[in-house]
Amino acid sequence: MAIALVLLVIVVGSVLFHLVTPWWTTPLASNWKQMDDTLTITLAVTGFFFVVINLFVVYTVWRYRHREGQRAAYEPENKRLERWLIGLTTVGIIGLLAPGLSVYADYVRPPGDALQLEIVGQQWQWRYRLPGASGKLGGSDARFVSAVNPLGLDPADPAGQDNIVILGNEVHLPLGRPIKVLLRSHDVLHDFFVPPFRARMNIVPGQVSTFWFTPTQPGRYESLCAQLCGVGHPNMRGFVVVEDEATFQAWLKQQPTFATTLAPAPSTGARAGSDALAEQGRSLAQTKGCVACHTVDGSPGVGPTWKGLFGKTETMTDGSTALVDDAYVKAFIRNPQARAVKGYAQIMPKIDLTDDELAALTSYIRSNGSASIDKAQR
Ligand code: CUA
Numbered sequence: 001m002a003i004a005l006v007l008l009v010i011v012v013g014s015v016l017f018h019l020v021t022p023w024w025t026t027p028l029a030s031n032w033k034q035m036d037d038t039l040t041i042t043l044a045v046t047g048f049f050f051v052v053i054n055l056f057v058v059y060t061v062w063r064y065r066h067r068e069g070q071r072a073a074y075e076p077e078n079k080r081l082e083r084w085l086i087g088l089t090t091v092g093i094i095g096l097l098a099p100g101l102s103v104y105a106d107y108v109r110p111p112g113d114a115l116q117l118e119i120v121g122q123q124w125q126w127r128y129r130l131p132g133a134s135g136k137l138g139g140s141d142a143r144f145v146s147a148v149n150p151l152g153l154d155p156a157d158p159a160g161q162d163n164i165v166i167l168g169n170e171v172h173l174p175l176g177r178p179i180k181v182l183l184r185s186h187d188v189l190h191d192f193f194v195p196p197f198r199a200r201m202n203i204v205p206g207q208v209s210t211f212w213f214t215p216t217q218p219g220r221y222e223s224l225c226a227q228l229c230g231v232g233h234p235n236m237r238g239f240v241v242v243e244d245e246a247t248f249q250a251w252l253k254q255q256p257t258f259a260t261t262l263a264p265a266p267s268t269g270a271r272a273g274s275d276a277l278a279e280q281g282r283s284l285a286q287t288k289g290c291v292a293c294h295t296v297d298g299s300p301g302v303g304p305t306w307k308g309l310f311g312k313t314e315t316m317t318d319g320s321t322a323l324v325d326d327a328y329v330k331a332f333i334r335n336p337q338a339r340a341v342k343g344y345a346q347i348m349p350k351i352d353l354t355d356d357e358l359a360a361l362t363s364y365i366r367s368n369g370s371a372s373i374d375k376a377q378r
Pocket of ligand 1: 121124189190191225226227228229230233234236
Protein backbone atom coordinates (compact mmCIF):
# COMPACT_ATOMS: atom_id res chain seq x y z
CA MET A 1 0.00 0.00 0.00
CA ALA A 2 2.81 2.42 0.95
CA ILE A 3 4.62 1.52 -2.30
CA ALA A 4 1.50 2.33 -4.33
CA LEU A 5 1.21 5.75 -2.64
CA VAL A 6 4.90 6.56 -3.17
CA LEU A 7 4.62 5.66 -6.88
CA LEU A 8 1.51 7.82 -7.24
CA VAL A 9 3.31 10.80 -5.66
CA ILE A 10 6.30 10.28 -8.02
CA VAL A 11 4.03 10.21 -11.09
CA VAL A 12 2.00 13.29 -10.11
CA GLY A 13 5.17 15.12 -8.96
CA SER A 14 7.00 14.41 -12.23
CA VAL A 15 4.13 15.69 -14.39
CA LEU A 16 3.71 18.80 -12.20
CA PHE A 17 7.47 19.45 -12.26
CA HIS A 18 7.47 19.28 -16.03
CA LEU A 19 4.66 21.84 -16.20
CA VAL A 20 6.13 24.38 -13.74
CA THR A 21 9.88 23.93 -14.33
CA PRO A 22 11.79 27.14 -15.12
CA TRP A 23 14.41 25.17 -17.10
CA TRP A 24 13.11 25.45 -20.62
CA THR A 25 15.34 25.48 -23.70
CA THR A 26 16.88 28.77 -24.86
CA PRO A 27 15.00 30.62 -27.66
CA LEU A 28 15.63 28.99 -31.02
CA ALA A 29 18.09 30.94 -33.22
CA SER A 30 18.34 28.67 -36.27
CA ASN A 31 16.18 26.81 -38.78
CA TRP A 32 16.13 23.64 -36.66
CA LYS A 33 12.65 23.83 -35.18
CA GLN A 34 12.44 20.15 -36.19
CA MET A 35 14.96 19.36 -33.41
CA ASP A 36 12.61 20.86 -30.84
CA ASP A 37 9.61 19.06 -32.37
CA THR A 38 11.47 15.74 -32.27
CA LEU A 39 12.37 16.30 -28.63
CA THR A 40 8.74 17.14 -27.87
CA ILE A 41 7.56 13.92 -29.55
CA THR A 42 10.16 11.89 -27.59
CA LEU A 43 9.08 13.54 -24.35
CA ALA A 44 5.40 12.89 -25.13
CA VAL A 45 5.98 9.21 -25.98
CA THR A 46 8.25 8.47 -23.00
CA GLY A 47 6.03 10.60 -20.72
CA PHE A 48 2.89 8.75 -21.80
CA PHE A 49 4.44 5.32 -21.14
CA PHE A 50 5.97 6.53 -17.85
CA VAL A 51 2.56 7.63 -16.57
CA VAL A 52 0.60 4.63 -17.91
CA ILE A 53 3.04 1.95 -16.70
CA ASN A 54 3.43 3.49 -13.23
CA LEU A 55 -0.31 4.01 -12.77
CA PHE A 56 -0.83 0.37 -13.84
CA VAL A 57 1.67 -0.72 -11.18
CA VAL A 58 -0.12 1.45 -8.60
CA TYR A 59 -3.44 -0.16 -9.55
CA THR A 60 -2.15 -3.75 -9.41
CA VAL A 61 -0.29 -3.24 -6.12
CA TRP A 62 -3.51 -1.92 -4.61
CA ARG A 63 -5.97 -4.29 -6.35
CA TYR A 64 -4.02 -7.51 -5.75
CA ARG A 65 -2.65 -6.70 -2.29
CA HIS A 66 -2.43 -9.51 0.22
CA ARG A 67 -5.69 -10.45 1.91
CA GLU A 68 -6.32 -13.41 4.27
CA GLY A 69 -7.70 -16.49 2.51
CA GLN A 70 -7.10 -15.33 -1.05
CA ARG A 71 -4.89 -17.27 -3.47
CA ALA A 72 -3.33 -15.93 -6.66
CA ALA A 73 -4.31 -17.56 -9.96
CA TYR A 74 -1.41 -18.62 -12.21
CA GLU A 75 -1.80 -17.67 -15.88
CA PRO A 76 1.57 -17.79 -17.70
CA GLU A 77 0.31 -17.36 -21.29
CA ASN A 78 -2.06 -14.84 -22.77
CA LYS A 79 -1.71 -14.58 -26.55
CA ARG A 80 -4.16 -11.69 -26.88
CA LEU A 81 -2.44 -9.57 -24.25
CA GLU A 82 1.01 -10.29 -25.71
CA ARG A 83 -0.10 -9.18 -29.21
CA TRP A 84 -1.40 -5.93 -27.74
CA LEU A 85 1.80 -5.31 -25.80
CA ILE A 86 4.06 -6.05 -28.80
CA GLY A 87 1.90 -3.83 -31.04
CA LEU A 88 1.87 -0.89 -28.61
CA THR A 89 5.63 -1.15 -27.95
CA THR A 90 6.34 -1.24 -31.71
CA VAL A 91 4.28 1.90 -32.31
CA GLY A 92 6.02 3.60 -29.36
CA ILE A 93 9.53 2.72 -30.61
CA ILE A 94 8.69 3.87 -34.15
CA GLY A 95 7.36 7.12 -32.69
CA LEU A 96 10.68 7.57 -30.83
CA LEU A 97 13.05 6.72 -33.69
CA ALA A 98 11.38 7.77 -36.95
CA PRO A 99 11.24 11.57 -36.40
CA GLY A 100 14.89 11.62 -35.27
CA LEU A 101 16.06 9.62 -38.29
CA SER A 102 14.20 11.85 -40.72
CA VAL A 103 15.53 15.06 -39.10
CA TYR A 104 19.07 13.64 -39.03
CA ALA A 105 18.86 12.86 -42.76
CA ASP A 106 18.12 16.58 -43.39
CA TYR A 107 20.71 17.67 -40.83
CA VAL A 108 23.68 16.11 -42.68
CA ARG A 109 22.49 17.06 -46.21
CA PRO A 110 23.31 20.77 -46.63
CA PRO A 111 21.81 22.88 -49.44
CA GLY A 112 24.14 23.32 -52.43
CA ASP A 113 24.58 27.08 -51.91
CA ALA A 114 25.64 26.78 -48.27
CA LEU A 115 28.62 28.82 -47.02
CA GLN A 116 31.37 26.46 -45.85
CA LEU A 117 32.75 26.89 -42.35
CA GLU A 118 35.55 24.69 -41.12
CA ILE A 119 35.88 24.28 -37.36
CA VAL A 120 39.01 22.67 -35.96
CA GLY A 121 39.05 21.43 -32.37
CA GLN A 122 42.25 20.97 -30.41
CA GLN A 123 42.94 20.58 -26.70
CA TRP A 124 41.62 23.15 -25.65
CA GLN A 125 40.72 25.71 -28.22
CA TRP A 126 38.74 26.35 -31.38
CA ARG A 127 39.99 27.59 -34.75
CA TYR A 128 37.94 28.39 -37.85
CA ARG A 129 38.38 28.69 -41.62
CA LEU A 130 36.12 30.33 -44.18
CA PRO A 131 36.55 30.34 -47.96
CA GLY A 132 37.89 33.48 -49.63
CA ALA A 133 36.69 35.08 -52.86
CA SER A 134 36.97 31.79 -54.77
CA GLY A 135 34.40 30.21 -52.43
CA LYS A 136 36.54 27.06 -52.08
CA LEU A 137 38.38 25.57 -49.12
CA GLY A 138 41.85 24.22 -49.89
CA GLY A 139 43.06 20.77 -48.82
CA SER A 140 44.63 20.01 -45.46
CA ASP A 141 46.70 17.26 -43.94
CA ALA A 142 48.06 16.54 -40.47
CA ARG A 143 51.63 16.47 -41.84
CA PHE A 144 51.40 20.20 -42.74
CA VAL A 145 50.61 21.20 -39.13
CA SER A 146 53.27 23.54 -37.74
CA ALA A 147 53.57 26.59 -35.53
CA VAL A 148 52.86 28.94 -38.46
CA ASN A 149 50.25 26.64 -40.02
CA PRO A 150 48.22 25.31 -37.07
CA LEU A 151 45.33 24.20 -39.31
CA GLY A 152 47.62 22.02 -41.43
CA LEU A 153 46.51 23.55 -44.74
CA ASP A 154 48.29 22.40 -47.90
CA PRO A 155 50.66 25.29 -48.83
CA ALA A 156 50.79 24.03 -52.45
CA ASP A 157 47.00 24.00 -52.96
CA PRO A 158 45.98 27.15 -54.89
CA ALA A 159 42.40 26.83 -53.56
CA GLY A 160 43.65 27.32 -50.00
CA GLN A 161 45.67 30.54 -50.49
CA ASP A 162 42.73 32.95 -50.09
CA ASN A 163 41.08 30.99 -47.27
CA ILE A 164 40.26 33.09 -44.21
CA VAL A 165 42.05 31.70 -41.16
CA ILE A 166 40.69 32.59 -37.73
CA LEU A 167 43.02 31.59 -34.92
CA GLY A 168 40.86 32.95 -32.09
CA ASN A 169 37.81 31.34 -30.55
CA GLU A 170 35.24 33.71 -32.05
CA VAL A 171 33.78 33.44 -35.55
CA HIS A 172 31.22 35.65 -37.33
CA LEU A 173 28.45 34.34 -39.60
CA PRO A 174 25.97 36.03 -41.92
CA LEU A 175 22.30 36.06 -40.93
CA GLY A 176 19.88 33.92 -42.94
CA ARG A 177 22.46 32.05 -45.02
CA PRO A 178 22.81 28.26 -44.78
CA ILE A 179 26.15 27.28 -43.22
CA LYS A 180 27.76 23.93 -43.99
CA VAL A 181 30.02 23.05 -41.07
CA LEU A 182 33.08 20.84 -41.63
CA LEU A 183 34.59 19.56 -38.39
CA ARG A 184 38.16 18.38 -37.82
CA SER A 185 40.04 17.45 -34.66
CA HIS A 186 43.80 17.58 -34.12
CA ASP A 187 43.86 15.24 -31.18
CA VAL A 188 40.91 13.68 -29.36
CA LEU A 189 37.13 13.50 -29.60
CA HIS A 190 35.51 16.95 -29.28
CA ASP A 191 31.94 18.11 -29.99
CA PHE A 192 30.93 21.50 -31.34
CA PHE A 193 27.64 22.67 -29.81
CA VAL A 194 25.71 25.95 -29.98
CA PRO A 195 22.59 25.38 -27.84
CA PRO A 196 20.37 28.15 -29.38
CA PHE A 197 21.04 26.66 -32.84
CA ARG A 198 20.07 23.18 -31.55
CA ALA A 199 23.07 22.09 -33.59
CA ARG A 200 25.95 19.91 -32.48
CA MET A 201 28.18 17.20 -33.85
CA ASN A 202 30.99 15.01 -32.58
CA ILE A 203 34.43 15.73 -34.01
CA VAL A 204 36.26 12.47 -34.58
CA PRO A 205 40.03 12.62 -35.12
CA GLY A 206 40.97 11.44 -38.62
CA GLN A 207 37.68 12.24 -40.30
CA VAL A 208 35.62 15.25 -41.35
CA SER A 209 32.11 15.26 -39.88
CA THR A 210 29.51 17.66 -41.17
CA PHE A 211 26.12 19.27 -40.48
CA TRP A 212 24.39 22.48 -41.53
CA PHE A 213 22.19 25.20 -40.11
CA THR A 214 20.85 28.64 -41.02
CA PRO A 215 21.18 31.31 -38.30
CA THR A 216 17.83 33.10 -38.04
CA GLN A 217 18.47 35.57 -35.18
CA PRO A 218 21.31 38.09 -34.93
CA GLY A 219 23.30 37.84 -31.72
CA ARG A 220 26.41 36.57 -30.00
CA TYR A 221 26.04 32.93 -29.05
CA GLU A 222 28.31 30.87 -26.87
CA SER A 223 29.58 27.66 -28.40
CA LEU A 224 30.98 24.88 -26.29
CA CYS A 225 32.68 21.55 -26.47
CA ALA A 226 30.19 18.83 -25.53
CA GLN A 227 32.53 15.86 -25.14
CA LEU A 228 34.80 15.42 -22.13
CA CYS A 229 38.15 15.90 -23.90
CA GLY A 230 40.56 16.27 -21.02
CA VAL A 231 41.27 18.49 -18.06
CA GLY A 232 40.86 21.77 -20.03
CA HIS A 233 37.46 20.72 -21.43
CA PRO A 234 35.37 23.26 -19.49
CA ASN A 235 37.53 26.06 -20.94
CA MET A 236 36.85 24.94 -24.51
CA ARG A 237 34.35 27.67 -25.24
CA GLY A 238 33.92 30.03 -28.12
CA PHE A 239 31.50 32.50 -29.63
CA VAL A 240 29.50 32.63 -32.84
CA VAL A 241 28.44 36.14 -33.81
CA VAL A 242 25.48 36.29 -36.21
CA GLU A 243 25.16 39.61 -38.06
CA ASP A 244 23.76 41.01 -41.30
CA GLU A 245 25.60 40.30 -44.56
CA ALA A 246 27.25 43.75 -44.86
CA THR A 247 28.66 43.69 -41.31
CA PHE A 248 29.82 40.13 -41.87
CA GLN A 249 31.62 41.03 -45.12
CA ALA A 250 33.31 43.99 -43.37
CA TRP A 251 34.49 41.67 -40.59
CA LEU A 252 35.66 39.10 -43.11
CA LYS A 253 37.86 41.69 -44.88
CA GLN A 254 39.77 42.31 -41.63
CA GLN A 255 40.70 38.65 -41.20
CA PRO A 256 44.01 37.27 -42.50
CA THR A 257 44.11 34.85 -45.43
CA PHE A 258 46.16 31.66 -45.29
CA ALA A 259 48.75 33.23 -47.64
CA THR A 260 49.27 36.23 -45.32
CA THR A 261 49.60 34.05 -42.19
CA LEU A 262 52.39 32.12 -43.97
CA ALA A 263 54.31 35.28 -44.87
CA PRO A 264 57.06 36.01 -42.32
CA ALA A 265 56.01 38.62 -39.78
CA PRO A 266 57.60 42.05 -40.46
CA SER A 267 60.65 42.21 -38.23
CA THR A 268 60.15 44.87 -35.60
CA GLY A 269 63.18 47.00 -34.92
CA ALA A 270 65.51 45.76 -32.23
CA ARG A 271 64.36 48.57 -29.97
CA ALA A 272 60.67 48.28 -30.84
CA GLY A 273 60.37 47.61 -27.16
CA SER A 274 59.28 44.65 -25.10
CA ASP A 275 55.71 46.03 -25.06
CA ALA A 276 55.06 44.95 -28.66
CA LEU A 277 56.64 41.56 -27.93
CA ALA A 278 54.55 41.05 -24.81
CA GLU A 279 51.45 42.10 -26.73
CA GLN A 280 52.21 39.50 -29.38
CA GLY A 281 52.69 36.98 -26.57
CA ARG A 282 49.32 37.92 -25.10
CA SER A 283 47.51 37.04 -28.32
CA LEU A 284 49.58 33.85 -28.61
CA ALA A 285 48.46 32.85 -25.11
CA GLN A 286 44.89 33.18 -26.42
CA THR A 287 45.27 31.43 -29.76
CA LYS A 288 47.51 28.65 -28.47
CA GLY A 289 45.07 27.95 -25.65
CA CYS A 290 47.48 28.67 -22.74
CA VAL A 291 44.79 30.78 -21.06
CA ALA A 292 42.66 27.67 -20.63
CA CYS A 293 44.94 26.58 -17.78
CA HIS A 294 46.98 29.65 -16.72
CA THR A 295 45.40 32.76 -15.24
CA VAL A 296 47.06 36.19 -15.06
CA ASP A 297 45.06 37.47 -12.08
CA GLY A 298 46.52 35.11 -9.49
CA SER A 299 43.47 32.87 -9.28
CA PRO A 300 44.21 29.14 -9.29
CA GLY A 301 43.96 27.29 -12.61
CA VAL A 302 44.85 23.89 -13.95
CA GLY A 303 48.43 25.17 -14.12
CA PRO A 304 50.30 27.78 -12.04
CA THR A 305 49.09 31.38 -12.43
CA TRP A 306 51.37 33.67 -14.43
CA LYS A 307 50.87 36.54 -12.00
CA GLY A 308 54.18 37.07 -10.24
CA LEU A 309 55.53 33.81 -11.63
CA PHE A 310 58.95 35.18 -12.60
CA GLY A 311 61.47 35.17 -9.76
CA LYS A 312 59.53 32.54 -7.83
CA THR A 313 61.27 29.40 -6.67
CA GLU A 314 59.13 26.43 -7.71
CA THR A 315 59.31 23.03 -6.06
CA MET A 316 59.13 20.11 -8.48
CA THR A 317 57.34 16.82 -7.86
CA ASP A 318 60.75 15.14 -7.35
CA GLY A 319 61.53 17.57 -4.51
CA SER A 320 64.08 19.66 -6.44
CA THR A 321 63.65 23.41 -6.72
CA ALA A 322 64.08 25.77 -9.64
CA LEU A 323 64.14 29.54 -10.04
CA VAL A 324 61.59 30.78 -12.57
CA ASP A 325 63.47 32.80 -15.18
CA ASP A 326 63.57 33.07 -18.98
CA ALA A 327 65.47 29.82 -19.40
CA TYR A 328 63.15 27.90 -17.03
CA VAL A 329 59.96 29.09 -18.75
CA LYS A 330 61.31 28.42 -22.26
CA ALA A 331 62.56 24.94 -21.33
CA PHE A 332 59.23 24.12 -19.67
CA ILE A 333 57.18 25.19 -22.71
CA ARG A 334 59.48 23.32 -25.11
CA ASN A 335 59.34 20.11 -23.07
CA PRO A 336 56.42 20.14 -20.61
CA GLN A 337 56.72 16.44 -19.90
CA ALA A 338 60.28 16.69 -18.55
CA ARG A 339 59.19 17.67 -15.04
CA ALA A 340 56.13 18.86 -13.15
CA VAL A 341 55.61 21.52 -10.52
CA LYS A 342 54.54 20.13 -7.16
CA GLY A 343 50.79 20.35 -6.68
CA TYR A 344 50.04 20.23 -10.41
CA ALA A 345 49.36 17.22 -12.63
CA GLN A 346 51.81 16.61 -15.46
CA ILE A 347 49.29 17.30 -18.21
CA MET A 348 50.60 20.32 -20.08
CA PRO A 349 50.52 19.58 -23.83
CA LYS A 350 53.51 20.29 -26.05
CA ILE A 351 52.56 23.20 -28.29
CA ASP A 352 54.34 23.99 -31.55
CA LEU A 353 55.96 27.44 -31.34
CA THR A 354 58.60 29.12 -33.46
CA ASP A 355 61.58 30.59 -31.59
CA ASP A 356 60.11 34.08 -32.11
CA GLU A 357 56.76 33.00 -30.73
CA LEU A 358 58.44 31.40 -27.72
CA ALA A 359 60.30 34.65 -27.04
CA ALA A 360 57.05 36.64 -27.32
CA LEU A 361 55.12 34.28 -25.04
CA THR A 362 57.92 34.31 -22.44
CA SER A 363 58.01 38.09 -22.59
CA TYR A 364 54.26 38.20 -21.97
CA ILE A 365 54.49 35.79 -19.03
CA ARG A 366 57.28 37.97 -17.58
CA SER A 367 55.10 41.08 -18.05
CA ASN A 368 52.65 39.68 -15.49
CA GLY A 369 55.02 40.64 -12.71
CA SER A 370 57.81 38.95 -10.88
CA ALA A 371 57.96 37.70 -7.31
CA SER A 372 61.11 39.68 -6.43
CA ILE A 373 59.64 42.98 -7.65
CA ASP A 374 56.43 42.33 -5.74
CA LYS A 375 58.47 41.76 -2.59
CA ALA A 376 60.47 44.94 -3.16
CA GLN A 377 57.26 46.92 -3.48
CA ARG A 378 55.88 45.66 -0.23
CU1 CUA B 1 36.98 19.55 -26.46
CU2 CUA B 1 35.68 18.94 -24.52
